[in-house]
Amino acid sequence: xxxxxxxxxxxxxxxxxxxxxxxxxxxxxxxxxxxxxxxxxxxxxxxxxxxxxxxxxxxxxxxxxxxxxxxxxxxxxxxxxxxxxxxxxxxxxxxxxxxxxxxxxxxxxxxxxx
Amino acid sequence: xxxxxxxxxxxxxxxxxxxxxxxxxxxxxxxxxxxxxxxxxxxxxxxxxxxxxxxxxxxxxxxxxxxxxxxxxxxxxxxxxxxxxxxxxxxxxxxxxxxxxxxxxxxxxxxxxxx
Numbered sequence: 001x002x003x004x005x006x007x008x009x010x011x012x013x014x015x016x017x018x019x020x021x022x023x024x025x026x027x028x029x030x031x032x033x034x035x036x037x038x039x040x041x042x043x044x045x046x047x048x049x050x051x052x053x054x055x056x057x058x059x060x061x062x063x064x065x066x067x068x069x070x071x072x073x074x075x076x077x078x079x080x081x082x083x084x085x086x087x088x089x090x091x092x093x094x095x096x097x098x099x100x101x102x103x104x105x106x107x108x109x110x111x112x113x114x
Numbered sequence: 115x116x117x118x119x120x121x122x123x124x125x126x127x128x129x130x131x132x133x134x135x136x137x138x139x140x141x142x143x144x145x146x147x148x149x150x151x152x153x154x155x156x157x158x159x160x161x162x163x164x165x166x167x168x169x170x171x172x173x174x175x176x177x178x179x180x181x182x183x184x185x186x187x188x189x190x191x192x193x194x195x196x197x198x199x200x201x202x203x204x205x206x207x208x209x210x211x212x213x214x215x216x217x218x219x220x221x222x223x224x225x226x227x228x229x
């Protein structure tokens with residue numbers, strides 16, 4: 001299965017600032033997915049990032065708030081902008097190598113906004 | 115859109131007893147179904163998946179799941195639960211969109227295995 005390195009693992013940020021989360025995969029993948037897990041909740045897809053094109057955002061998520069970069073087939077970043085306490089969540093990246101191991105997830109970034 | 119539902123927020127079971135975590139699905143066409151586990155302060159770990167074939171799917175850590183088309187269910191089971199199985203379990207279904215094949219998750223079930 002794929003190995004995903006996600007950084008940072010956690011951060012505490014001031015409201016109004018931004019946090020950029022990095023996701024590095026040890027294999028080339030076409031699509032990378034970014035999810036949000038609010039406290040006590042399930043996972044919700046934020047956007048799908050394909051290399052060389054703009055990310056596709058799910059309903060309720062916009063590029064100005066969650067800009068995504070996908071410069072190559074092994075790397076992506078998610079920025080959470082203009083932070084508010086409501087953005088306190090775990091953010092996870094994911095890939096699907098179609099190798100029989102299902103979708104692989106990073107270890108997550110726990111964001112607390114104060 | 116495809117969806118899954120987990121009717122139980124929490125399941126409590128004594129160590130050594132059978133463990134069942136329920137999941138029902140709603141899909142058009144053939145379902146691709148998954149189970150994941152999330153331990154505290156860790157990411158999601160893949161347990162097993164059903165795409166086609168045998169209705170009984172065996173996965174990691176002694177877990178298995180039974181696909182039941184007539185009941186639209188995909189319940190996760192373990193014959194003898196361990197305290198270390200205490201975690202958050204998610205059922206998921208592959209959903210087809212223009213952007214790609216994403217995973218849609220159920221609400222999650224917290225499993226507490228008591229010694």
